[in-house]
Amino acid sequence: MLKMNNINKIYRTELVETHALREFNLTVNEGEFVTVTGPSGSGKTTFLNIAGLLETVSQGQYLLDGIDVVGLNDKQLSKLRNEKIGFIFQSFNLIPDLNLYENVEVPLRYRGFNSKERKRRIEQALEQVGLAARMKHLPSQLSGGQQQRVAIARALAGEPKFLLADEPTGNLDSLMARQVMELLKDINKQGTTIVMVTHDPALARSGERNIQIVDGQVCDFSLYSSNNNEKTA
């Protein structure tokens, strides 16, 4: 699903060069649930941005679902992002002026679906996260957990192959966090590949595999059984 070979990402200013990722190698297979951990400044967010096609690499090769994305232009990258990737952010990133229906509709609009198809997908996605009854509500009328579920519905509506989650439970209390994680596991079971960045060691164990990034490189990985979070390798 995702294959990064010798990726380097360098931020340059007039005074300083920062290597955010160096010789970064990672393969995520289709249907996997991979968690990414690492200390602050280790390069987790840069990895996520590159994986999500929000940033380009300085060097290296990145294959997403078999497509070499290095060198694609903005229009091609945006199309690929829209079709293949769903995003879930720590701060939900819902558009405050749009109601739930309209928020979930955003990626479908850019996909060019007709109104009937959009409606079907929005209703199905909101149904899946248990918020179908609140379509006309604004984000500000929902709790944090509900807002994150809407964000998940928005990510799911386009039926992406690949879900990128950046600290999806970071702004939630433990009960809501557990509910969101259960939802993500369900989604993964239905075949969607998930890569989730987290600081929380407990959440890191909820994936099938955890990789640790330190100083812009993958330094370790662990495998967990999907049921009891037991470390197996």
Add this chain to the structure above:
Amino acid sequence: MFSYYLRLAWQSLIATPIVTLLMLIAIALGIGSAMGTLTIYHLMSADPIPEKSAQLFELQLKSYDKKQSSWGGMNDGFPLQITYQDAINLQQAKFTTTQNFLQTPMLLTGFAVQTDDANIAPKLNSARAADSDFFAMFNAPFAYGKAWDKSIDEQGVEVVVIGDKLNKSLFGGGNNVGKTLYLNQKAFRIVGILQHWQPTPLFYDVNNGAFNDAEQLFIPFSLIAPNQYRSWGNNSSWKNENIYTFNDKLASEIHWIQYWVELKTAKEKYTYQQYLQTYIKAQKQRGRFERDDASADLKDVTTWLSYNEVVSKDNSVLVGLSFLLLVVCLVNTIGLLLAKFLRRAPEVGVRRALGASQGQVFLQHIIEVAVLGFTGGILGVLLAQLGLSLLKNNYNEYKLLTSMDLTMLLTAPVLAISATLLAGLYPAWKICRTQPAVYLKSQ
């Protein structure tokens, strides 16, 4: 996607009502002032008779003596009007059929007008004395009747053509051909009634007010001498003459008559110019036109209007200034748009993450700018209309120049949208170039 962007634009505009209002005021003020001055300029500089403006010529004669280095106040030394004696001489040539192009001498005069209805009080009306060719030359449209017979151009008969406005005020409208009108208590038979006719500018007599109402009374020029009708227009002379009687004036060097000729081809113009040279030569033999550079000049309608500076330089400057104000308003709008759009960078970041390309983000914002421009343009037109009606109500000379025609009504929104789009290009470009990753974490 266009309707989606329109909806987003509307939502965005009502989400920030104060900023939207400020931008609308700025655009409306800029467009209003630009359109107001442009309307006046446009109407002032319009070709009043485009179908034949290149075929109608005002005649000028440099007839003054050698003592004057130049006279008449114009740069080329040609007086704006001609003398009665020259007008009559040229008119006579028409009757002899050798120079029978459509042509007419003319004079602004006026009368106290009465009808047989004793209930209608006499009222003063300006009148134009001209030959019957006047109506055909200037495409004056008849509602009823027609111009008087050409024979009347030679022997004065009391007939009159009236305008629709006077027809309505005196008779309540309708066909009143054959009825009698009393001009200074003298009976005139109505032979024709014009439809509404208002050349703007009133090109055929700009020295008596280029933006005055067209006259509502037209009488034969041949009545001037026998009835001793006075001029209501400009009279000027280079010669110190003793003028005791009306006949003295007719024989004098006073310039008070306008003379127009219709020459359809270059050949006709050449022929007439040759005739004028012959005429000047003959006048020289009579002791007139004594200057070496005595000559005639023919100016077509557009040349005549610019020669007389019908659109003064002040008007051009005013249009320039009002467009400068539009630029200032747009610069302010750029600032407000930039602030508004950049404040929305986190939302744009989300849209980019969800699949919007830079082009789509740009289009979304530029459509919002266009909606703003269109609304501002409509408000600007209303503002311009308000300004023009204030001008119309307070200054009589602007009466004919304060109505937006279709061209101006269409120009306003086009100008508003293009100007605002121009102003919105930079903010929209700036916002579409934002790095989404920066904002996704920080929201």
